[in-house]
Amino acid sequence: MTATRPRTLAEKVWAAHTVRRGEGAEPDLLYIDLHLVHEVTSPQAFDGLRLAGRPVRRPDLTIATEDHNVPTVDIELPIADPVSRTQVDTLRRNCKEFGIRLHPMGDAEQGIVHVIGPQLGLTQPGMTVVCGDSHTSTHGAFGAMAFGIGTSEVEHVLATQTLPLRPFKTMAINVEGTLRPGVTAKDIILAVIAKIGTGGGQGYVLEYRGSAIRALSMEARMTVANMSIEAGARAGMIAPDETTFAYLKDRPHAPKGADWDAAVENWKSLATDEGAEFDAEVTIDADELTPFVTWGTNPGQGLPLSASVPDPEQIADENARFAAEKALSYMDLKPGTPLREISVDTVFLGSCTNGRIEDLRAAAGVLEGRKVAESVRMLVVPGSMRVRKLAETEGLDRIFLDAGAEWRQAGCSMCLGMNPDQLAPGERSASTSNRNFEGRQGKGGRTHLVSPLVAAATAVRGTLSSPEDLLAGSDH
Numbered sequence: 001m002t003a004t005r006p007r008t009l010a011e012k013v014w015a016a017h018t019v020r021r022g023e024g025a026e027p028d029l030l031y032i033d034l035h036l037v038h039e040v041t042s043p044q045a046f047d048g049l050r051l052a053g054r055p056v057r058r059p060d061l062t063i064a065t066e067d068h069n070v071p072t073v074d075i076e077l078p079i080a081d082p083v084s085r086t087q088v089d090t091l092r093r094n095c096k097e098f099g100i101r102l103h104p105m106g107d108a109e110q111g112i113v114h115v116i117g118p119q120l121g122l123t124q125p126g127m128t129v130v131c132g133d134s135h136t137s138t139h140g141a142f143g144a145m146a147f148g149i150g151t152s153e154v155e156h157v158l159a160t161q162t163l164p165l166r167p168f169k170t171m172a173i174n175v176e177g178t179l180r181p182g183v184t185a186k187d188i189i190l191a192v193i194a195k196i197g198t199g200g201g202q203g204y205v206l207e208y209r210g211s212a213i214r215a216l217s218m219e220a221r222m223t224v225a226n227m228s229i230e231a232g233a234r235a236g237m238i239a240p241d242e243t244t245f246a247y248l249k250d251r252p253h254a255p256k257g258a259d260w261d262a263a264v265e266n267w268k269s270l271a272t273d274e275g276a277e278f279d280a281e282v283t284i285d286a287d288e289l290t291p292f293v294t295w296g297t298n299p300g301q302g303l304p305l306s307a308s309v310p311d312p313e314q315i316a317d318e319n320a321r322f323a324a325e326k327a328l329s330y331m332d333l334k335p336g337t338p339l340r341e342i343s344v345d346t347v348f349l350g351s352c353t354n355g356r357i358e359d360l361r362a363a364a365g366v367l368e369g370r371k372v373a374e375s376v377r378m379l380v381v382p383g384s385m386r387v388r389k390l391a392e393t394e395g396l397d398r399i400f401l402d403a404g405a406e407w408r409q410a411g412c413s414m415c416l417g418m419n420p421d422q423l424a425p426g427e428r429s430a431s432t433s434n435r436n437f438e439g440r441q442g443k444g445g446r447t448h449l450v451s452p453l454v455a456a457a458t459a460v461r462g463t464l465s466s467p468e469d470l471l472a473g474s475d476h
């Protein structure tokens with residue numbers, strides 16, 4: 001045995017999955033514990049297998065769901081859009097042919113791929129998790145090494161249950177302190193991305209640490225890990241702890257009985273060792289954070305809600321200035337406008353970032369006894385059918401409907417508008433999703449990324465707002 005030097009969480013998970021160490025410039029070969037599949041990035045991968053006459057190596061470690069292309073109304077009818085229908089039909093055929101478990105539209109376990117994995121207890125600490133989807137980083141909230149892969153890699157994993165990869169660099173994101181009331185995980189991650197930039201995490205696996213992260217619920221941790229990719233990182237991880245174990249216990253796929261006890265013992269050993277070194281380190285003061293919103297067309301172009309639209313002329317860096325000018329022109333915003341005065345047409349509550357039960361509860365808490373402004377349409381799209389059902393058991397659907405919001409079926413929906421849920425050209429949204437690129441929610445649509453609390457308050461006031469703005473004595 002060689003003496004073990006202190007290691008990070010990421011290094012431990014990597015080492016435990018290395019089937020073969022690459023020599024020289026060669027990549028390592030990693031074993032994959034869980035492969036999640038959806039309709040968008042899998043068709044060519046299955047075609048490749050068919051051409052090569054290969055089966056899926058571990059159908060038992062592979063699970064599929066329909067999420068991106070599914071409508072969120074009238075789901076008992078055939079999908080009207082031919083492209084979406086073909087995508088979904090193709091996934092169904094492939095899963096049948098290759099013996100893969102699929103949760104189709106309408107199924108009790110159907111939902112966004114990154115919502116259903118954790119909810120079923122499939123995602124567990126110390127695992128390697130992949131999916132042909134960039135937001136696979138979500139699963140890192142459990143202390144898994146989880147990352148998005150391309151379609152040719154999807155084929156490689158389907159065929160071999162392994163993946164050749166070069167180790168990632170490690171970056172610690174220390175979030176210390178206590179969040180103020182009304183400040184959430186979404187505000188943490190938007191602030192992180194505003195600080196390090198959309199390229200700041202390139203080549204790294206981020207590890208979120210510190211007292212503010214430890215204090216987050218599992219669902220809130222998923223919100224943070226989810227957007228690691230928006231900072232350019234390959235993955236984002238959080239060390240498993242009692243919060244993680246409590247979330248997983250008794251989930252359908254969680255270990256049971258003596259296996260559970262053994263698993264927890266093992267999971268406890270995953271945390272980054274005292275004295276382990278990261279390649280880079282960033283610190284965020286949680287006490288200072290306030291609700292954050294984006295004003296631009298990348299997730300790093302964000303500011304506290306109390307700020308105003310920035311003036312590109314004040315930005316020293318030439319590239320950042322040019323990007324800001326372009327963004328403001330697309331977003332149709334004038335420098336100096338208080339962010340609170342920006343009015344929206346649409347509020348979208350949902351996505352793999354903020355479509356879980358706690359997100360719906362938070363928004364419903366704000367909307368209870370209030371009305372969505374006349375000028376606003378609000379879509380509430382649960383991240384999964386299970387979230388939808390639980391919300392209905394708790395009466396959240398009634399709160400949303402009474403407030404004048406629409407209560408939809410589960411899927412990605414307006415996060416990217418691969419289904420009919422889209423912004424019209426020129427429309428502006430406050431959205432709890434993770435991307436605000438040009439046209440992301442519909443051609444010509446303008447997106448402001450926000451937390452569920454800000455989304456709900458914005459729906460009521462019609463302009464970007466926090467719940468505090470709704471209280472008596474505020475200026476409205």
Ligand SMILES: CC(C)[C@H](C(=O)O)[C@@H](O)C(=O)O
Pocket residue numbers: 040041068132133134135148416
């Ligand atoms: C469609 C899919 C490949 C894509 C991704 O990888 O992230 C989507 O989920 C997104 O959020 O843009």
Ligand code: SF4
Pocket residue numbers: 067068112113114133135351352353411412415416433434
């Ligand atoms: S909800 Fe949005 S970000 Fe998440 S997988 Fe679907 S499209 Fe991608």
